[in-house]
Amino acid sequence: MKSDGIPTITEKKFIDELYKEGNIYAPYGLYERKAHGYKVFKIPLNASFTCPNWDGRLSKEGCIFCPNFARQFTYESFRRVLNEDLGEQVKDQVKYYREKGAGKKGFVYIAFGTNTYLPLDKLKKIFDTALKHRDVIGLSIGTRPDCLPDEVLDLLGEYVKKGKEIWLEIGQQSVHFHTDERTRRRHGVAESIRVVREAHKRGIYVLFFLIMGLPYETPSEVVETARVVSALGVDAVKLYPCLVMKGTGLQKEYREGTYRPLSSTEYAALIADFLEHLSPHVLIQRMSKDCGLDGKVAPHWDTHRWIVGPRVEKIMMLRGTKQGSKFSLGLEAGELKPLD
Numbered sequence: 001m002k003s004d005g006i007p008t009i010t011e012k013k014f015i016d017e018l019y020k021e022g023n024i025y026a027p028y029g030l031y032e033r034k035a036h037g038y039k040v041f042k043i044p045l046n047a048s049f050t051c052p053n054w055d056g057r058l059s060k061e062g063c064i065f066c067p068n069f070a071r072q073f074t075y076e077s078f079r080r081v082l083n084e085d086l087g088e089q090v091k092d093q094v095k096y097y098r099e100k101g102a103g104k105k106g107f108v109y110i111a112f113g114t115n116t117y118l119p120l121d122k123l124k125k126i127f128d129t130a131l132k133h134r135d136v137i138g139l140s141i142g143t144r145p146d147c148l149p150d151e152v153l154d155l156l157g158e159y160v161k162k163g164k165e166i167w168l169e170i171g172q173q174s175v176h177f178h179t180d181e182r183t184r185r186r187h188g189v190a191e192s193i194r195v196v197r198e199a200h201k202r203g204i205y206v207l208f209f210l211i212m213g214l215p216y217e218t219p220s221e222v223v224e225t226a227r228v229v230s231a232l233g234v235d236a237v238k239l240y241p242c243l244v245m246k247g248t249g250l251q252k253e254y255r256e257g258t259y260r261p262l263s264s265t266e267y268a269a270l271i272a273d274f275l276e277h278l279s280p281h282v283l284i285q286r287m288s289k290d291c292g293l294d295g296k297v298a299p300h301w302d303t304h305r306w307i308v309g310p311r312v313e314k315i316m317m318l319r320g321t322k323q324g325s326k327f328s329l330g331l332e333a334g335e336l337k338p339l340d
Ligand code: SF4
Pocket: 051, 052, 053, 054, 061, 062, 063, 066, 067, 068, 069, 070, 112, 113, 114, 144, 171
């Protein structure tokens, strides 16, 4: 595959192999297996972080779709370990996932709330503890793009220098400012542009969370999000359907009839559109929602991976497309020929 000039820091040769092996998009899990030579897993850790968009620093409302610091959105196994000592959590989770046959080694995944929203010394203590276990090869840290000052990135860069693989999982959700405002994110895309650039300088990978079907966002804007994410050099994405959860601002809009979730067909078609317009070198970590569904009010269809994945693949096969088949960031050099 020809290089698309996209500034991701992943190994493009492994991604190209995934397509040669018949994949129609680039799954993150298979990439990591190639990059490490063995299957890796995520070790969920609950370090009790809060969020500046809930605690009053930015607001006390939270994002319009967020139930309680995103706690309801996460794995059952996070709740299983709530309030235990962090080192014990890691030990317990590694054992649990290894026994389930999830892989050989893993990344500690810190996901509740905004997981860089603490003073530097406290962050260091948490990250050091998480990385101590011999089967932990790195960190995946869920956070907001406005909570990553240089000092935090420097701290994470130090772990990279010591051979650890660090991923920032950034809640961007959309690259359209009107959506960010409507969903009460209280940041724009500028913060993420800076984070991608500064993280990459330090050898840190960046993943964006993106939600499909946000209020007032059109399908063509979703396609533009795919293009912007590619141009930025984001290494991976997690795509989710917009869920109406109990107790959220979105539930109120849903009740009042001002918000309608996507149907299952609309969602699968939108994911296919997104993938087609995304660089082939951006990894796909997720395109469904299959955990933390307690309190889901709508949509009523099954958002689990075993339903959504095959549906998206079927649409792309019928269309004869794959990830990146419609990706373009402008004319190629050979096309710079004015027409008569
Ligand atoms: S930034 Fe994340 S944790 Fe904070 S309110 Fe929004 S979705 Fe919830």
